[in-house]
Amino acid sequence: MVRTEGMRSLCIGLGPSLVRATLATASQFVSYDMLKARMLRYGYEDSVGVHFAASFAAGLVATTVCSPADVVKSRVMAAIKLQDTGTHLVRVPRVWETVWTVYRAEGVRAFFKGWVPSYVRLCPQLVITFIIYEKLRKSYYAHYQ
Numbered sequence: 001m002v003r004t005e006g007m008r009s010l011c012i013g014l015g016p017s018l019v020r021a022t023l024a025t026a027s028q029f030v031s032y033d034m035l036k037a038r039m040l041r042y043g044y045e046d047s048v049g050v051h052f053a054a055s056f057a058a059g060l061v062a063t064t065v066c067s068p069a070d071v072v073k074s075r076v077m078a079a080i081k082l083q084d085t086g087t088h089l090v091r092v093p094r095v096w097e098t099v100w101t102v103y104r105a106e107g108v109r110a111f112f113k114g115w116v117p118s119y120v121r122l123c124p125q126l127v128i129t130f131i132i133y134e135k136l137r138k139s140y141y142a143h144y145q
Contacts, residue, residue, distance in 0.1 A: 016073035016095055020066055027065040032058035032130055048131060055130035059123035067118060068111035072098055 002010065036054040044050050075098050102110050 013073050013077040016069055016076055020069035020073055023069055024062055024066050027062040028058050028126060031061035032126075048134075051131050051134045052127055055126045056123060058130070059119060059126045062126070063115060063119040063122055064112075067113075067115050070118060071102065071111050071113055075102060 032054050035057050036050060039050050039054060040046060072095060076095060
């Protein structure tokens with residue numbers, strides 16, 4: 001790949017991947033904490049059920065927030081237009097160029113293609129992660145306070 005497309009080909013999709021990772025982490029933790037706090041404020045007991053419901057809803061938020069970044073990342077990585085530049089045959093479409101092309105050709109709904117499979121993959125992971133996180137957090141605070 002380096003020989004035919006150059007060193008830059010190793011970083012195709014890096015920018016959209018970093019944006020997606022940032023959006024995923026931020027939206028998961030922020031929405032989980034906000035939803036859990038709201039449920040506790042409404043009188044629900046701090047239990048596995050609350051953690052399950054908050055993480056389930058955090059999965060909805062995170063999937064919705066990350067879906068456009070996933071679509072753009074996939075399109076950028078798949079839409080390499082070859083252009084003879086002398087020694088290398090690669091031209092990576094710019095992110096905003098890809099966003100605009102997708103929007104003009106397919107509309108806003110195109111940014112949410114693959115939402116259901118993404119949610120089906122993410123939701124169980126978040127439920128398990130946040131339930132374990134809460135158990136570890138409670139045992140840590142019980143031990144050190």
